[in-house]
Amino acid sequence: MTDTATWSSPVAELYQNDVTKTVRNGCDTISRFGSVEEEHGRLRNGIGLTDFSYFGKFLLTGPAALELANRVNLVDVTRLPIQKIVPSFMLNSDGSVLCEVYVVNQGDGYLLLTEGCEPEAVLACLEEEREEVDGPAEITDLTRTVALIGMDGPFSWELAKEFFGMRILGVRYLDVVAGQTVDDVPVTVYRAGKTGEFGYWLRVDAESARRVWERLLADGREYDVVPCGLEAVDLCKLENRFVNVEREGSMAGNVLELNTRILVDPEKDDYRGQNAVAGGAAERRLVGLHVDSGSEVPEVGAAVEYRGETIGTVANSGFSFTLGRTVAVALLDADYAYVGLDYDVRAAHATYAAQTVSAPFVLNRSLSIRPQEHSYFDAK
Amino acid sequence: MDNELRAKIDARREVLGAIKDELVDRLDLDVNPDRIDDDVFLFGGGLGLDSIDAMEIIIGMQTRFGVVIPEDSMATLRTVNTLADFVQVQAVAA
Numbered sequence: 001m002t003d004t005a006t007w008s009s010p011v012a013e014l015y016q017n018d019v020t021k022t023v024r025n026g027c028d029t030i031s032r033f034g035s036v037e038e039e040h041g042r043l044r045n046g047i048g049l050t051d052f053s054y055f056g057k058f059l060l061t062g063p064a065a066l067e068l069a070n071r072v073n074l075v076d077v078t079r080l081p082i083q084k085i086v087p088s089f090m091l092n093s094d095g096s097v098l099c100e101v102y103v104v105n106q107g108d109g110y111l112l113l114t115e116g117c118e119p120e121a122v123l124a125c126l127e128e129e130r131e132e133v134d135g136p137a138e139i140t141d142l143t144r145t146v147a148l149i150g151m152d153g154p155f156s157w158e159l160a161k162e163f164f165g166m167r168i169l170g171v172r173y174l175d176v177v178a179g180q181t182v183d184d185v186p187v188t189v190y191r192a193g194k195t196g197e198f199g200y201w202l203r204v205d206a207e208s209a210r211r212v213w214e215r216l217l218a219d220g221r222e223y224d225v226v227p228c229g230l231e232a233v234d235l236c237k238l239e240n241r242f243v244n245v246e247r248e249g250s251m252a253g254n255v256l257e258l259n260t261r262i263l264v265d266p267e268k269d270d271y272r273g274q275n276a277v278a279g280g281a282a283e284r285r286l287v288g289l290h291v292d293s294g295s296e297v298p299e300v301g302a303a304v305e306y307r308g309e310t311i312g313t314v315a316n317s318g319f320s321f322t323l324g325r326t327v328a329v330a331l332l333d334a335d336y337a338y339v340g341l342d343y344d345v346r347a348a349h350a351t352y353a354a355q356t357v358s359a360p361f362v363l364n365r366s367l368s369i370r371p372q373e374h375s376y377f378d379a380k
Numbered sequence: 381m382d383n384e385l386r387a388k389i390d391a392r393r394e395v396l397g398a399i400k401d402e403l404v405d406r407l408d409l410d411v412n413p414d415r416i417d418d419d420v421f422l423f424g425g426g427l428g429l430d431s432i433d434a435m436e437i438i439i440g441m442q443t444r445f446g447v448v449i450p451e452d453s454m455a456t457l458r459t460v461n462t463l464a465d466f467v468q469v470q471a472v473a474a
Binding site for chain 2: 259261
């Protein structure tokens with residue numbers, strides 16, 4: 001993955017000063033608008049807006065679109081209903097992770113929303129695999145012409161209701177609602193997210209993204225909506241054990257190491273990376289850790305040890321504002337990868353006691369929110 | 381690996397295996413228990429279970445392990461590992 005941006009998100013272009021920018025998947029975007037702790041707090045307790053426009057976006061159409069969609073991802077999408085989404089991974093031939101992908105059945109084709117590698121790499125994979133399918137399949141790269149705005153938080157449904165009506169409350173996780181508008185701008189709503197709270201992705205044409213972003217912020221003012229950068233989102237992902245492809249995803253030698261065995265259908269037809277995952281065994285497995293390091297965060301790559309013997313490696317880490325402690329995920333040798341055990345993390349400057357714990361790290365506030373009964377204004 | 385750690389891991393594996401068998405049998409899941417990762421989410425993504433399945437899981441845990449999971453115990457009903465955490469804590473308390 002490169003640190004050089006080849007393009008800029010339309011939302012990021014709104015902010016030239018007083019923000020911290022980063023390059024994600026070759027796209028110039030925003031890692032923090034101000035305080036990560038404040039942004040994280042909004043995502044956990046209120047409503048935050050995040051720019052996900054850096055995602056790769058590829059529409060597969062034509063008679064062989066389904067076959068191609070199935071060839072390039074881990075999950076069998078043959079029975080994926082129209083206007084539904086399934087999360088999955090695209091693999092390299094050796095079974096390692098190329099990127100995370102959300103496959104959307106639009107009815108007129110399959111839209112792939114990818115994260116974790118440059119879109120050019122995804123396109124190269126699609127074009128290579130297209131040679132293997134029986135029939136024509138068109139690949140349309142929508143990466144720079146389509147923007148994706150995230151609206152996340154325990155009360156994000158309440159702001160969504162103001163734009164899309166009561167029906168949005170009945171939309172289930174991984175459903176698609178087409179034909180919506182924000183400020184007369186056509187919007188498709190994906191009920192999805194990576195924070196563990198209520199969440200929606202709003203798909204809009206890139207040329208209208210700024211207008212929609214600003215309208216959401218303006219109408220969200222009474223909800224104390226703030227823009228949130230990717231650092232806050234990545235922390236939420238870690239707390240909820242969503243895979244961060246650029247951290248633990250890139251360190252896994254085989255996708256099965258990421259607790260993904262359930263996604264593998266042993267009867268699925270030929271797909272990229274199948275030979276490497278068909279055996280079903282993983283030499284290592286990803287396990288969560290509470291690390292007794294105070295606010296010090298052990299670095300990625302720190303060794304995990306049992307009585308001086310190295311048994312694994314820290315793959316991702318961060319200070320959880322929700323828990324008030326440091327958490328990590330580590331790839332441990334399979335024989336040691338169980339919860340309820342005491343290990344050590346040997347970081348660069350100190351060794352810390354650690355305990356293996358179940359996923360997720362946090363209990364999300366959204367689980368206790370009932371849209372029929374609760375409101376952001378009651379909690380305020 | 382020393383005997384102390386091995387004993388802990390063996391005990392954990394036994395509980396995890398029994399929970400996975402119970403889930404597959406009681407919910408008639410079309411999946412081999414060995415393919416269920418310990419940290420896979422029971423609801424939402426992962427196994428994709430629903431609220432009716434939640435009641436069956438509670439009944440299954442009571443039948444298999446003699447533990448009573450409160451109906452509103454969201455923290456327990458999240459993954460196979462969180463179910464195992466509850467079972468092992470209750471076993472120690474008993």
